[in-house]
Amino acid sequence: MKLLSDYKKCSGCGVCKLACSIENFKQVTSAKALLRIQGLFPAPGHYQIHFCDQCGICAETCPVDAIELEEGVYRINEEDCIACHECVDACPHSVMVIKKEDDIPAKCILCGECARVCPREAIILSEEEIAGEVK
Amino acid sequence: MDGYAGKILRIDLSTEEISTPPLLEKMCDEFIGGRGFVAKTLYEELLPDTKPFDENNLFIIATGPLSGHFLPASGKTHFGSKSPATGGYADSNMGGHFGPALKYAGFDMAVITGKAKAPSYLFIEDDKIEIRSAKAYWGKGSLLCEEMMKKDLGEDFQILTIGPAGEKLVKFACISHDFGRQAGRTGIGAVLGSKNIKAIAVKGTGSIPVNDIEKAFAMGKDAFKKVSQKPGFKGWTPEGTAGITDWVNEVGSFPAKNFQTSHIDHSHMINGKKVLERLKITDKGCYCCPTPCGKYGHTKTALGSAYMEGPEFETISLFGGSCMLKSIEEVAYANYLCDELGIDTISGASVAAFAIECFEKGLITEDEIGKKIQFGDLESIVYLLNLMSLKQNSLGNLLAQGVKTASETIKQGSEKFAIHVKGLEWTGYECRNAPSMMLAYMTADVGAHHNRAWVLGHDVVGAATNVHDLISAGADGDKRAKAIVSGKDSAKFVIDSQHTRPAFDLLGCCRLQMMELGFEVENYTDLYSTITGKKLTWDGLLKISEKVWTLTRMISVREIKNFGRNSDYPPPRFYEEPTPTGPNKGHCISLEDLNALLDAYYEARGWDKNGFPTNETIERVGLTDLI
Numbered sequence: 001m002k003l004l005s006d007y008k009k010c011s012g013c014g015v016c017k018l019a020c021s022i023e024n025f026k027q028v029t030s031a032k033a034l035l036r037i038q039g040l041f042p043a044p045g046h047y048q049i050h051f052c053d054q055c056g057i058c059a060e061t062c063p064v065d066a067i068e069l070e071e072g073v074y075r076i077n078e079e080d081c082i083a084c085h086e087c088v089d090a091c092p093h094s095v096m097v098i099k100k101e102d103d104i105p106a107k108c109i110l111c112g113e114c115a116r117v118c119p120r121e122a123i124i125l126s127e128e129e130i131a132g133e134v135k
Numbered sequence: 136m137d138g139y140a141g142k143i144l145r146i147d148l149s150t151e152e153i154s155t156p157p158l159l160e161k162m163c164d165e166f167i168g169g170r171g172f173v174a175k176t177l178y179e180e181l182l183p184d185t186k187p188f189d190e191n192n193l194f195i196i197a198t199g200p201l202s203g204h205f206l207p208a209s210g211k212t213h214f215g216s217k218s219p220a221t222g223g224y225a226d227s228n229m230g231g232h233f234g235p236a237l238k239y240a241g242f243d244m245a246v247i248t249g250k251a252k253a254p255s256y257l258f259i260e261d262d263k264i265e266i267r268s269a270k271a272y273w274g275k276g277s278l279l280c281e282e283m284m285k286k287d288l289g290e291d292f293q294i295l296t297i298g299p300a301g302e303k304l305v306k307f308a309c310i311s312h313d314f315g316r317q318a319g320r321t322g323i324g325a326v327l328g329s330k331n332i333k334a335i336a337v338k339g340t341g342s343i344p345v346n347d348i349e350k351a352f353a354m355g356k357d358a359f360k361k362v363s364q365k366p367g368f369k370g371w372t373p374e375g376t377a378g379i380t381d382w383v384n385e386v387g388s389f390p391a392k393n394f395q396t397s398h399i400d401h402s403h404m405i406n407g408k409k410v411l412e413r414l415k416i417t418d419k420g421c422y423c424c425p426t427p428c429g430k431y432g433h434t435k436t437a438l439g440s441a442y443m444e445g446p447e448f449e450t451i452s453l454f455g456g457s458c459m460l461k462s463i464e465e466v467a468y469a470n471y472l473c474d475e476l477g478i479d480t481i482s483g484a485s486v487a488a489f490a491i492e493c494f495e496k497g498l499i500t501e502d503e504i505g506k507k508i509q510f511g512d513l514e515s516i517v518y519l520l521n522l523m524s525l526k527q528n529s530l531g532n533l534l535a536q537g538v539k540t541a542s543e544t545i546k547q548g549s550e551k552f553a554i555h556v557k558g559l560e561w562t563g564y565e566c567r568n569a570p571s572m573m574l575a576y577m578t579a580d581v582g583a584h585h586n587r588a589w590v591l592g593h594d595v596v597g598a599a600t601n602v603h604d605l606i607s608a609g610a611d612g613d614k615r616a617k618a619i620v621s622g623k624d625s626a627k628f629v630i631d632s633q634h635t636r637p638a639f640d641l642l643g644c645c646r647l648q649m650m651e652l653g654f655e656v657e658n659y660t661d662l663y664s665t666i667t668g669k670k671l672t673w674d675g676l677l678k679i680s681e682k683v684w685t686l687t688r689m690i691s692v693r694e695i696k697n698f699g700r701n702s703d704y705p706p707p708r709f710y711e712e713p714t715p716t717g718p719n720k721g722h723c724i725s726l727e728d729l730n731a732l733l734d735a736y737y738e739a740r741g742w743d744k745n746g747f748p749t750n751e752t753i754e755r756v757g758l759t760d761l762i
Contacts, residue, residue: 011417011424011429013420013424013425014422014423015205015359015425018423022352025342026348028203028205028343028348029341029342029343031291031340039290041313041314041442042278042282043442044416046417117356119362120425
């Protein structure tokens with residue numbers, strides 16, 4: 001299971017971000033979202049969807065091996081994490097956040113809520129093995 | 136307090152004092168939010184004899200209890216002040232993402248007073264509040280300023296800006312946000328300019344408390360699903376408000392040549408289909424909106440090309456009809472120019488059309504203007520928009536005051552075709568065949584604005600229905616009953632609409648899912664109850680909406696000299712000049728009929744013959760303690 005996106009369908013409404021935050025942190029805010037919607041304005045005049053494609057760079061970067069691959073999803077072992085935030089800095093999509101309450105990073109665990117709430121199918125959950133932009 | 140962020144941000148720019156008092160539960164219960172907060176605060180805090188550009192004037196930003204929550208289109212933000220356009224009550228709302236960000240930063244509302252010593256912008260990042268120098272941004276266009284600030288501060292800041300027109304105190308200057316969203320009406324941008332504030336940037340990382348978050352999340356998902364199942368979801372969304380262009384023209388309500396007539400021959404060149412074919416790059420949605428009416432695109436004309444959002448219906452009708460621009464590309468270019476200069480497209484186009492008619496009638500000269508101007512000529516329109524927005528000569532300075540003041544100076548009968556009510560220019564519906572809609576414009580609390588009561592459908596098809604169904608019915612056939620509406624019926628329809636539509640402005644979410652698609656109103660009060668933990672029925676919300684409507688009237692009664700019945704009339708063109716061409720040729724509403732409409736309206740509202748709420752009405756709606 002992977003996330004796919006189609007930027008041409010995205011209207012930048014950000015409902016995906018709010019759903020992500022509520023689902024994962026029970027917080028009504030966009031700031032905790034584990035994906036980003038970037039508005040490319042005024043030119044070229046469209047949105048870009050940035051999300052975790054489970055590339056594993058966070059895991060490779062982690063100095064204490066606190067991020068492990070489980071059934072296609074990289075998960076942070078919070079007990080092992082030393083809150084150095086190197087994974088956050090290394091994330092090529094800048095879609096990891098640091099939780100204020102414990103200083104521990106969080107990342108997408110492929111819950112799929114962003115795709116389920118998108119009213120325009122700009123983000124979809126797919127059985128495809130490779131995440132990315134819809135061709 | 137569940138549903139709300141919990142604090143008010145108060146900034147005195149003169150003393151640079153910043154405080155963050157708690158939002159009081161009593162105010163939330165009695166006025167809900169948004170427009171309710173604006174009206175209550177203006178009534179209580181506006182000092183006597185304050186003029187719109189005085190330091191003492193208030194600039195208020197207010198969200199609602201549903202702003203920023205997981206439900207369809209929860210991104211509305213309200214701005215309020217004493218109006219530069221009318222001298223009375225002003226509010227103007229804006230979509231986009233600013234309001235939710237303000238709530239996530241911890242503030243339901245901001246009240247800004249005083250005047251900054253030098254051009255400044257407000258920086259808000261959670262509880263870090265600063266008045267910063269705007270030296271680098273002053274003088275820049277609204278869109279350019281936002282682009283520069285996004286680069287300087289980061290893409291995750293939500294930014295609102297004013298353009299050069301706001302800096303120069305043009306009385307119809309607007310606030311811009313998100314490269315194409317505006318709080319366009321009432322000259323609210325000029326109030327910010329008078330306070331030396333070029334922009335406000337906000338980033339919030341906090342959360343809004345919810346009474347039952349699991350249930351609210353589930354209900355929100357259900358609401359999105361229900362909206363997506365409405366017939367208009369796929370029918371209305373693609374073209375947005377521009378989709379109504381042909382229909383308004385076919386029923387003879389399209390403003391043409393400064394409202395000289397009500398029908399044009401080229402609506403097919405400037406309609407929603409043309410927006411999609413010739414301009415659109417992407418749909419552009421406000422916060423959590425499943426039906427994005429914003430169309431972002433690119434236009435190319437003989438005078439230049441530009442990226443811009445829009446045009447939506449009002450801009451199409453005023454530039455394409457009242458100014459008679461012949462192509463969607465030209466309308467879009469005028470739209471872009473207004474956005475960058477920082478003026479309301481509705482008033483900007485109306486002022487341009489008024490100036491052209493004055494020139495054609497010989498009331499202003501080529502020397503005064505600086506060039507010959509004519510309807511349908513983009514070069515003339517671009518020239519006039521720059522002239523009025525930048526106050527480039529004495530005529531530009533006059534036009535920057537709006538059509539009411541301009542006509543009072545030009546005189547020579549120009550008052551008859553200065554198309555406004557209370558000093559605010561008329562929006563995109565010609566009403567000589569639409570008594571209910573005419574009454575709606577006459578009595579709208581901010582001046583001639585359509586969004587308080589859109590009852591055109593009642594006039595031309597004899598039924599209250601949603602816009603999607605109206606368009607589907609078309610202009611002909613049995614459904615177009617051309618109902619002869621009695622004053623009493625018109626008054627009832629207008630009042631119902633004046634309570635229903637602004638109710639969304641209390642809640643802090645968009646009304647279009649209800650108005651355009653027929654999404655049921657009870658969904659909103661159910662969501663309110665789950666989010667706040669407080670019971671509220673739709674009827675209960677309408678009662679608060681009526682209270683706020685009464686209060687906004689009382690603000691204008693207090694603030695506008697000689698305010699009263701005389702303030703509620705349309706321009707003489709609409710009752711003295713029968714429509715010369717088109718489907719409604721020969722039709723106009725007599726002054727006698729207008730008086731009957733006003734009498735019926737005042738009586739139904741419990742106002743006296745001069746349009747003042749009676750003591751009994753003030754008591755009935757629950758304003759005795761305040762007034």
